[in-house]
Amino acid sequence: MAGVILCKDSRFRFVYHYRIIGLVYMKDKFFLMHMMPIVRAHIAIFDENGNVKEQLSESREEDLKLYSEIIKKSRKDFPYIILIDTSVVVCVMWNEPEKEFIVIGKTALYSEFENRNQDILECPKDTYTSAIILIWNKLTGKMIGKGDLWTKNIVLDDSVSKFITENIFEYQENGKLHNPYAQEQREHDSIRRGDIEGLKASINEVYPGEIGKLAENQVRSIKNVAIAVITCASRCAIEGGLNAEKAFSMADGYIMYIEEEMNDPVEIERVVREAEFNYARDVHDLNRKNIKNPLIHQVKDYIFSHIHEQLMVRNIARYIGVSPNYLSEQFSRFEGVTLKQYIIDEKIKSSEYLLKFTDYSLQEISSFCAFSSQSRFSVYFQRKNGITPAKYRKMYQKGKK
Structure with missing residues (x-):
């Protein structure tokens, strides 16, 4: 016995194929069909050789050919996620009992990379991650963590390793030094303790070395440094007792202001120092009240x-x-x-x-x-x-x- 149910979203035209053998419902496919609106992607089923067995929603012919090629590179012991374009992914999972591959089609992890003309819709990364973990658990009974899902699917290619090696070589060849780690620690510790005078002293230290270059464009590099400094300062303030939500909100505000409103390196540095001192003052005020309750x-x-x-x-x-x-x-x-x-x-x-x-x-x-x-x-x-x-x-x- 077979049946068809159409989804309201015409872009996907979800076709719910189900079979009833006796009174046993095909639960895995039923589950997958209801995951499609969540991952916002087509789902297709392939055999071991990469041939299409069934489409739970209608994919483009060129996409099916792409999925067949991706299957050849995939693995069977873990969800295989591949980046096919900027922030656009495809996931392949092996279903051992049925001897078939489940392919969750092209998905944009961020809204700016949606392409509705190609049926690429956004599914926020956290939602997508949880959905893949749930599907894998449904198929295999195995539990995996969010971190594992991405770390096992991230491979740094040779170009990344080459860039890092060349950057290290340049610093060594030119005798460049970064700002001392000990100075940075004194800066962090001053915020952590709410020591405003100590923070002033650590910032005013004279040392050989320089702040690292984080981008070729000077303003972009300074903004990147600012983001790092403010983020570290917020964490130090939390360790010093500041309310975490307040510390995070302050950091978000400072960083967004720097990103959206500022392009003057001198002004950016001024705001960064203001952020550090505000964090230190807040911790200082907490310590002065000596709240232990x-x-x-x-x-x-x-x-x-x-x-x-x-x-x-x-x-x-x-x-x-x-x-x-x-x-x-x-x-x-x-x-x-x-x-x-x-x-x-x-x-x-x-x-x-x-x-x-x-x-x-x-x-x-x-x-x-x-x-x-x-x-x-x-x-x-x-x-x-x-x-x-x-x-x-x-x-x-x-x-x-």
Whole structure:
């Protein structure tokens, strides 16, 4: 007995071929058919010799020929992923019980490499990875990790090895030196400890050597160095106790600003140093308060991650697993301020950034920060800063000019 079901997406025209032998449903194919909308690719089945046995969706003739050639290079003990174009992959898996190859057709791992004219659609890399792992587990019963899937499918060809060798040779031949590792460690350790003076000293060190060249284009190279420095600084700050989500968000903001808005090497370096010192100051402030109660860290992490939501003491207490009274008492004792006031202060701090760096209206900012009304937002803001939000924005923008 056979049946056909058509998918709504006309680009794929999924044809669900299934057979019922007795009452045993062909579960593997049923599973594969429902994976097609997830991987957003055609799936075809080939025999051991690379001949098409069945198409679960209609592939182009030239693509089937390509898949047949890829099968000849593939392996049977692990999913075989091959890069056929920039960020476009094909995956081949061996199905031992049926003595057949399952081919998941051309997929773009990033949206900018989609080509709808050739039925190449994007499936985000993380989603694609999970889908391949699930299909492999379904076919073989074996479990593999995300890291293993890609490391076992990455082969550095001779051109990469040659480039690296030539780069090392050039440094050796010209007597070039990088900045000392020990200096870099002192810089990192200063951020980790919140030692602002130590950070200044490490940055001002004089040493033989230079920062590595990370691209032929000078601005691109400086941007790459900036990304590396800010990323390392964020991790050091986390090791020093800074909230991870805050550290990551700061790094994302600095890096995006450098990438999108900056092309002056001097200005880029200034922003990098600003980032390092801001991380060090944040860790310094944490150390100065000498918070040892993990409960307080947990509360602050929660507030930071939910700052654009309505925050109630009872809801935070329920999330952490303590009573509202106990939470309020502990927070006040360690912080010297009530939990309610801390929440308001953090929301005002968030609004200050929005007033400085965005064009959102006061009503929108009030809504983003989850104040009950714009008037209530203005009252709290003026109580903390001594001026209204509108005057604060005007003062800052005037200062920028």
